[in-house]
Amino acid sequence: xxxxxxxxxxxxARHLWIVIVALLVSSSASSQPTPYQRVQRAPxxxxxxxxxxxxxxxxxxxxxxxxxxxxxxxQKDVEATCPTGMKAMSAGFAAASGAGExxxxxxxxxxxxxxxxxxxxxxxxxxxxxLLAADFDWELRIHLVCAKLS
Numbered sequence: 001x002x003x004x005x006x007x008x009x010x011x012x013a014r015h016l017w018i019v020i021v022a023l024l025v026s027s028s029a030s031s032q033p034t035p036y037q038r039v040q041r042a043p044x045x046x047x048x049x050x051x052x053x054x055x056x057x058x059x060x061x062x063x064x065x066x067x068x069x070x071x072x073x074x075q076k077d078v079e080a081t082c083p084t085g086m087k088a089m090s091a092g093f094a095a096a097s098g099a100g101e102x103x104x105x106x107x108x109x110x111x112x113x114x115x116x117x118x119x120x121x122x123x124x125x126x127x128x129x130x131l132l133a134a135d136f137d138w139e140l141r142i143h144l145v146c147a148k149l150s
Contacts, residue, residue, distance in 0.1 A: 062146040070139040081118035082146035091119035097138040
């Protein structure tokens with residue numbers, strides 16, 4: 001083989017080794033996490049469950065908001081619980097989607113909890129014949145009014 005041909009193969013081999021080394025370095029830098037690291041990075045169950053928010057509380061009255069998951073599930077329920085020492089007086093509700101309040105839902109039940117310290121709302125999306133899912137993502141919201149009874 002002539003000199004030019006041998007140098008051509010050596011040059012290609014050198015470039016190939018540079019690419020292999022670069023791939024090895026990048027794969028070790030972004031290596032898969034250990035099982036322990038994956039568990040540490042995974043969201044906790046508590047972070048997946050919507051948390052209610054106490055919007056106002058002066059010790060005598062409180063306003064508590066909560067919401068269901070935001071998905072295509074046709075039937076939704078949501079509840080809110082009063083701060084300790086308070087009882088539920090009334091509750092309001094709303095539905096929300098990416099395009100505002102959907103018109104196609106209906107509230108099936110709105111009732112205080114058995115112990116009187118919270119409220120539950122059940123609703124269903126009605127527009128389509130599909131029994132399992134709505135036509136778009138939506139959520140059910142509850143707004144609870146609580147009071148301290150003496």
